[in-house]
Amino acid sequence: MMIYSFSIFIFMYLVGLLIFCIKCNHLLLMLLSLEFIVLSLFFGLLVVIIILMYESYFLMVFLSFSVCEGSLGLSILVSMVRSYGNDYFNMLNILW
Template identity: 60%
Template sequence: MILTFVAIFMYLMGLLSFCLNRKHLLLMLLSLEFVVVSLFMLMYIYLCSYNWEFYFLMVFLTLSVCEGALGLSLLVLLMRTYGNNYMISFNLLW
């Protein structure tokens, strides 16, 4: 029961940090990964409580790794193009 509250608190703090750190792309990616870890913890607790299989967790981990790799590749691309990771300097109209 306490682990569920901890995971929900982690999820809410991850969303709060995502909303507050909207100036830097790297901090946004880190807070998204924190949200993914808290969602993984919530799903694990839920699946353990009902004695279900954990195949869905493997799919979730695979997709979250793909999301992290895509975010890091975008970060590297934007760092090479613009030279910084400030969201205000990215002009998406060009």
């Protein structure tokens, strides 16, 4: 059961990285793929903590930091859409 759970974690992580590398034009799709990567890391940490029988308080800290990361990314997305009109990276004048 442990190898099956770990292989699911590796598959989720690699799919998230693949989507992050392919969809690099839209900020929203990049944020969604980053959240998917964070969820896969949470699943991997959960599996390791359950197997090793450690305390699960670190998972609460990890989830609180991931929520802060998600809200910061969404606030940047909203401010960028308000100032530029879209979330394409190619349309930004800052990057050129």
